[in-house]
Amino acid sequence: MGMALGTLDELPLAYRAALARNSLAPLWPMMRDVLPHGGPRPVTLPHLWRFSELRPLLLEAGALTPVEKAERRVLVLTDPGRGAGAMQAAPVIYAGMQLLLPGETAPAHRHTPSAARIIVEGEGAYTVVDGEKCPMHRGDLVLTPGGAWHDHGHAGTEPVIWLDALDLPLFVYLEGSYAEEAPLQAPRNRPDACEAEYLASGLVPSRRHGRAPAARYPMLRYPWARTEAALRRLADLGPSGEATELDYVNPETGESCLPTLGFTAMMLRPGETVAPARRSTSAVFHVVGGRGTAVVNGERFAFGPADTFSAPVFADITHAAAGAEPAFLIRIHDRPLQERLGYYEERPRS
Template sequence: MSHELGRLEDLPQDYRDELASHNLVPLWPSLRGVLPPDVPTRQTRATHWPYQTIRPLLLKAGELTPIEKAERRVLVLANPGHGLERMQASAAIYLGMQLLLPGEWAPSHRHTPNAVRMVVEGTGAWSTVDGEKCEMVRGDLILTPTGLWHEHGHDGTEPVVWLDVLDLPLVHYMEASYHVNGGRQTVKPQRGERAYARGGVVPSPVFQRAHKAYPMLRYPWADARAALESLAADQPALDAVQVTYTNPETGAHCENILGFYALMLRPGQTLPLPARSPATVLHQIEGDTEVQVEAQTFTLAEADTCCAPGYTAITLKNRSPDQPAFLFMADETPLHQKLGVYEIR
C-alpha cells in the first residue's frame, strides 16, 4: 500500500521543539529519504578524470610542495556528487593520484583504512609493505592492507605516479580512521609474488598460513595481462574476459572491503555490464575505451580514470579495431556481499 507520509511542517512547532530538546526526531517525514522505493538514493555521479589534465597539475605540485611538507603528495579524485571537500569517489572508495620524484622517500606509516596502489607511469620506485620491498612497474597492483607499515622510495630518474584506492570513506564514517608514523623498515628477503607466481601451485603444505593474513602484496601486471590473454584464447566465446585479484591461499578477494579486477576487451568489442549494487571505478591501463553510464559517455585514454554509481548499467567499447584494451577495476563488492546487500539487476 502506498500513501503520502506526513511532513515535518505538519507538526506543531512547540511539539517539534520539545522533541529536539530531548534529542528526538520523528521518522515518518524522512522515511522515504532513507528508504526510497526500488532504488537507493545515490550521491555518487558518473565522473571522468583525464590523466592528461591531472599529470601537469601533479608535476606542478611536485615543484610547489617538497615531500617533507606533503608526506604523501596526492591529488584527490573527488566525486562532485559527494562534494569536493568530502574527498571521495563513491560511498566507500577514495581515489588519489600520487607523485614521487627521483630521490624522494615517503616516510613509513600505517593506518586503519585498506589501500592499494595501481602504478600509472615511471620506473625506479618501490613500496616496502610489512618489510617486503615491492618494485613498482606500470600496471602493477600493490596492497597496503589495514595496519601494515608501508613506505615509498624512488631510486630512478623520472617521476613515478600511481593511483591510490582506499576504503577511507567507509572507515572515516565509522569513526575508525587514524594513522601512526614509524621509521624506516628492515627489508625481508621474502616476496609473495615469487612464492605464488603460478596459478594452481602453491608452497607446501598449504595449511600453514603462518602469521600473514596477506601472503601476496604485489600483483605484477605482466602476470595479470598474461592471464587475461590466456583466458581469451582458451574461451573465444567468452564475453567478459576478466580476472579477480585474490588471496592465493584462500581464493577470497585480496582485501576485505573493496574488490579489484583486470578486464580485457577484445579488438572492437562492445561489452555491456549489468547494473549491480556496488559503485565501480575503471582505470585504463592500455588502449582506449568508450564508457557509457546512463546518458553520459566518456572516452578513457591510457591512465584515465572514471567512476560509475551503483545500480547503474555500464557499457564498454574498445575503440581499437585490431588491438585489445586493458582496464583495472575497483568496486565495493566484498563490502556489499558481507552486508548481504549485493545484487545484480
C-alpha cells in the same frame, strides 16, 4: 502506500522544539529519504578524470609543495555528486593520484583503512610492506592492507605516479580511521612473495605445522605482466561479447585480495562492446592500456591510457574498445564488502 507522509512542517513548533531538546526526531518526514521505494537513490555521479589533464596539475603540486609539507603528494578524485573537496570517488572508494619524485620517500606508517596502488607511470619506485620490498612497474597492483606497516621510496630518475585506492571513506564513516608512524623499515633481502613463493596457480608453500599460520596477506604484489598475459589467453578462448575478467584473490584462500575492496582486471578485445548486468556495487575504472568508450547511465566517456572513471551503484554501463588494440582496465569496487554483508546483487539492464 499511496498517501503522502506527514511533513516536518505539519508538526506544531512546540512539539518540534521538545523533540530537538531531547535529541529526538520524527522518522516519517525523513522516511522516504533514508528508505526510498523500489531502489536506492545514489548521490554519486559518474565522472571521467583524464590523465592528460590531471598529470600537469599533479606535477605542479610537486613544484608547489615540498613532500615534507604534503607527506603524501596526492590529488584526490572527488565525486562531483558530493561537492568540492569530497575525499571519495564513490561511497567506499577513495582514489587519488600520487606523485613521488626521485629520491623522495614516504614515511613508514600504518592505518586502519586498506590500500592498493596501481602504478601509472615511471620506474624505480618501491613499497616496503611489513619488511617485504615490492618493486612497482606500470600496471602492477601492490597491496598495503589495513594495519600493515608500509613506506615508499624512489630509486629512479623520473617522476613516478600511481593511483591509490583505499576504503578510507568506510573507516571515516565508521569513526575508525587513524594512522600511526614509525621509522623507515629495513627491507628483507629477498624478492617479494609473487617472485619467490606464488609462481604458479594451485601451488602454495607447504604449511609448516605448529608454526605461525600463513600471513593473512601472503602476496602483496600482482605483476601486470602476468595479469595481461592471463587476460589475453582467457580472451582467446572465451566467448566474444562477454567480459573477459579476472579477480585478484588471496592465493592461499581464494578470497578477495583485500577485505572490503575488490579488484577485477578486464580486457576488451579489439572492437568489442560489453554490456554487463547492473551491479549493486559502485566502481572506479582505471585504464591500464588501450582506448575506448564507456557509457555510464547515458554519459559517454572516451578513455585512453591512465584515465580513470567512476560509476554509481546499479549503473547501466557499456564498455567498448576502440582501434586495433585491446583495452585493459582494472575495476575497483566494493563487492567483497557487499558479499560479507550478504547484500551484493546483479540486475538486468534497465
